[in-house]
């Protein structure tokens with residue numbers, strides 16, 4: 001392996017959707033010397049596994065601050081996708097057909113009734129459908145559907161195209177993208193960042209963005225007692241069908257139930273997920289995982305049984321102990337900024353994360369939106385060491 005002697009104004013650790021979006025946002029705000037360091041290939045981990053749903057309303061039970069942040073980021077997508085297209089020519093296939101959330105049991109129906117009521121009270125765009133309305137919209141959903149909600153503003157993006165667009169945008173903006181290079185530790189002197197020690201040598205820098213997803217807390221901070229909030233991997237498995245020959249299509253909307261979802265892609269793929277498994281860094285696809293995804297997909301639409309299953313995969317969602325993202329400056333190590341722990345919502349939260357973190361670093365703007373996600377919140381409760 002080549003040894004390098006490099007330096008950069010800002011080093012971003014991790015080339016997933018979060019690191020790539022932040023690097024681009026930094027470059028757009030005029031940072032000219034940004035280096036992104038990726039252990040393997042760009043966008044090859046959780047971000048590659050994602051379903052690309054931008055659907056905060058479909059699962060939310062209250063309008064808390066996190067829900068509002070998610071909606072804010074979702075609503076940035078049309079501009080974000082258009083800008084990426086302009087910069088790179090890549091269409092990220094932002095699909096605005098919307099989301100249907102189906103109820104099959106009495107408990108499901110109670111869940112959607114509650115969701116409908118609070119969202120209407122909060123002035124959100126949501127429609128209540130009976131079973132025939134739902135089947136008019138999606139003729140192949142199961143006859144057993146009792147009722148449904150439609151969320152017109154909950155949409156989807158083709159997450160792998162999004163990653164390609166982000167890589168291309170960063171290249172065009174002059175961000176240096178260093179792949180096959182692992183950051184082992186962060187070097188500090190008297191509580192200030194000096195650089196990162198990598199598998200290819202030392203890189204000097206004064207500012208580091210920690211965007212290493214599920215692996216963030218494996219990177220150590222040398223020379224100080226400071227710690228990185230604990231981030232744990234949570235495996236999610238996915239199944240992909242070929243639905244190109246089904247006309248009319250089996251699903252035009254994202255279709256959810258409380259147990260699973262279907263996400264149609266423009267090229268005829270139909271994705272179905274997922275599982276939520278705290279099994280460490282194991283990305284295996286298991287018989288049990290696929291069985292559970294298939295049974296939930298078949299509950300939504302028995303027509304799935306005719307489709308060819310073309311692919312399966314798994315990814316590791318990065319989760320902090322309270323399930324919320326970790327965003328902002330470290331109080332212990334000057335120059336260290338966190339952007340990790342996006343758990344189930346990293347694709348959704350990418351645009352707002354890019355803006356908040358670039359604003360913090362370049363313009364020194366500490367948005368009040370960051371308060372709830374401070375890396376210091378774990379210190380006070382002592383829960384996350």
Ligand SMILES: Cc1cc2nc3c(=O)[nH]c(=O)nc-3n(C[C@H](O)[C@H](O)[C@H](O)COP(=O)(O)OP(=O)(O)OC[C@H]3O[C@@H](n4cnc5c(N)ncnc54)[C@H](O)[C@@H]3O)c2cc1C
Pocket residue numbers: 013014015016017018019037038039040041042043044045046047048049050051052053054181182183184211212213214215216219235236237238273274314315316317318339340341342343344345346347348349
């Ligand atoms: C099955 C599944 C479905 C999902 N569906 C959705 C969805 O529909 N909508 C949504 O919003 N979110 C979804 N998510 C969640 C979303 O994928 C994640 O929140 C998001 O991808 C996290 O992005 P990230 O950049 O932080 O992490 P990652 O994409 O995992 O990127 C982290 C990068 O850091 C690199 N890295 C790690 N350690 C080092 C090191 N020491 N040195 C250098 N590089 C390092 C890794 O190689 C990796 O490329 C889903 C996730 C899964 C698994």
